[in-house]
Amino acid sequence: MDLGKGLREALAKLSGKALVDEAAVKEFLRDIQRVLIANDVPVKLVFELSKRIEKKVLGEEQAAGLNLREQVARSIYDELVALLGEKYEPSLKPRRVVLLGLYGSGKTTTCGKIAQFYKKRGLSVALVCADTDRPAAYAQLQQLSAKCGASFHGMENEKDVKKILQTHLPLIKEDIVIVDSAGRSGFDEELVRQLQTIVTEVQPQEKILVMSADIGQTAGRQAEQFHQAVGLTGVIITKLDGSGKGGGALAACHAAKVPVLYIGRGEKLEDLESFDSKKFVGRLLGFPDFEALMDKIKEAGIQAELKEQEMDKLTLGAFYSQLKAARKMGPLSSVFGMMGMNDLPADMMKTSEDKLKKFEAIIGSMTQHERDNAEVLRKQKGRIERIAKGAGVKPEDVRELLSQFEKVANLMNGFKKNRGLRKKLEKMMGKSGMDMNKLQGMMGGG
Numbered sequence: 001m002d003l004g005k006g007l008r009e010a011l012a013k014l015s016g017k018a019l020v021d022e023a024a025v026k027e028f029l030r031d032i033q034r035v036l037i038a039n040d041v042p043v044k045l046v047f048e049l050s051k052r053i054e055k056k057v058l059g060e061e062q063a064a065g066l067n068l069r070e071q072v073a074r075s076i077y078d079e080l081v082a083l084l085g086e087k088y089e090p091s092l093k094p095r096r097v098v099l100l101g102l103y104g105s106g107k108t109t110t111c112g113k114i115a116q117f118y119k120k121r122g123l124s125v126a127l128v129c130a131d132t133d134r135p136a137a138y139a140q141l142q143q144l145s146a147k148c149g150a151s152f153h154g155m156e157n158e159k160d161v162k163k164i165l166q167t168h169l170p171l172i173k174e175d176i177v178i179v180d181s182a183g184r185s186g187f188d189e190e191l192v193r194q195l196q197t198i199v200t201e202v203q204p205q206e207k208i209l210v211m212s213a214d215i216g217q218t219a220g221r222q223a224e225q226f227h228q229a230v231g232l233t234g235v236i237i238t239k240l241d242g243s244g245k246g247g248g249a250l251a252a253c254h255a256a257k258v259p260v261l262y263i264g265r266g267e268k269l270e271d272l273e274s275f276d277s278k279k280f281v282g283r284l285l286g287f288p289d290f291e292a293l294m295d296k297i298k299e300a301g302i303q304a305e306l307k308e309q310e311m312d313k314l315t316l317g318a319f320y321s322q323l324k325a326a327r328k329m330g331p332l333s334s335v336f337g338m339m340g341m342n343d344l345p346a347d348m349m350k351t352s353e354d355k356l357k358k359f360e361a362i363i364g365s366m367t368q369h370e371r372d373n374a375e376v377l378r379k380q381k382g383r384i385e386r387i388a389k390g391a392g393v394k395p396e397d398v399r400e401l402l403s404q405f406e407k408v409a410n411l412m413n414g415f416k417k418n419r420g421l422r423k424k425l426e427k428m429m430g431k432s433g434m435d436m437n438k439l440q441g442m443m444g445g446g
């Protein structure tokens with residue numbers, strides 16, 4: 001499953017719920033675990049991540065009175081950003097860069113991409129071919145340098161890397177020097193020797209390992225090996241356009257403490273970007289930035305709550321979504337509002353945002369049974385204390401929610417008997433074309 005698609009589906013499922021409670025959060029976390037593991041993110045990291053989110057939104061760290069739905073969105077975003085690592089700011093100071101890595105990882109192509117990256121920022125660039133193994137390496141890099149306007153250095157058919165570097169490096173006057181090295185099928189001593197020769201001659205400020213996204217979490221171990229052998233300054237993950245394991249590769253490198261500097265997203269010279277985990281996560285989730293994501297989550301939440309108006313018995317969950325709708329869209333959008341404003345205390349219809357958040361936290365701390373049968377809360381003593389503690393609020397807050405709920409529930413019972421009010425409502429509803437039978441159903445009448 002595609003990482004972005006999987007994450008987006010899990011978030012959409014969560015946002016589509018009328019009430020986000022503990023069970024919904026746990027289900028969301030299971031979905032997220034499945035998606036991340038399927039995308040080759042190391043299992044250990046996945047469990048640590050979901051544990052942290054659970055603790056943050058359900059446990060003791062939970063901030064009092066915060067909306068659970070928004071808290072979950074906030075923490076999954078933060079955690080994914082943290083999972084993938086830091087943002088890289090490329091330095092524009094003159095420097096020497098060596099690219100290294102195994103066969104076919106994209107070294108030579110990436111040399112061209114980085115050359116173009118610096119050229120576009122107004123620097124002069126020289127490309128140096130130090131790959132003496134692959135027959136076409138020289139021609140390939142030469143073509144790329146012509147394409148991006150970098151100067152090219154190398155000695156065709158020369159097998160001595162040291163000689164090439166000692167001959168050409170003194171001639172180079174450009175700001176940025178990028179050296180391409182030979183690949184190998186696996187990490188071995190011969191490769192390390194070759195790289196050490198290059199590093200000794202070039203004295204680079206940057207030693208960058210190039211890896212293809214499709215190696216997934218193996219990228220972590222590979223980065224560690226190369227780092228121990230030649231001391232990396234970072235890695236580049238290529239072919240993120242074609243692999244579902246890119247998330248795994250990125251996460252594993254971050255866990256191995258080797259920073260991701262650039263990512264490659266295609267074969268062309270412009271398909272390179274400096275790595276920015278926020279941008280990356282934003283794109284995965286389908287939003288340009290965090291604010292846009294939060295707006296969407298809020299909107300989806302309100303819509304889902306309105307759907308819950310189809311209730312046959314007033315439950316705390318339905319009561320909460322009605323209060324919230326009344327606040328967001330005016331009293332007439334809620335069933336209570338339709339019953340006539342005079343019958344409800346005005347301040348209940350204008351419950352403050354803070355109080356609503358508290359109420360949501362309180363309802364989130366209840367069991368399903370309590371939510372559906374609010375009468376049990378007054379009957380058994382310890383319940384109110386337990387819920388207050390779980391929600392991080394005072395027992396008075398729980399009692400306040402209950403008394404508001406009871407007022408409305410009584411009013412609904414009264415409604416069934418009050419012919420005058422019914423007439424008034426019938427007239428009102430007739431105009432707006434609502435189904436009276438359905439409304440009576442909602443009120444528990446018949």
Ligand SMILES: Nc1nc2c(ncn2[C@@H]2O[C@H](COP(=O)(O)OP(=O)(O)OP(=O)(O)O)[C@@H](O)[C@H]2O)c(=O)[nH]1
Nearest residue numbers: 103104105106107108109183238239264265266267
């Ligand atoms: N789709 C895609 N293809 C890429 C990307 N980067 C490189 N490639 C392709 O991968 C293949 C290998 O790229 P090279 O740059 O030759 O790899 P290399 O590491 O220099 O290979 P050796 O020198 O043989 O070890 C080429 O066909 C590239 O076009 C990328 O980000 N996306």
Ligand SMILES: [Mg+2]
Nearest residue numbers: 107108131137
């Ligand atoms: Mg190459």
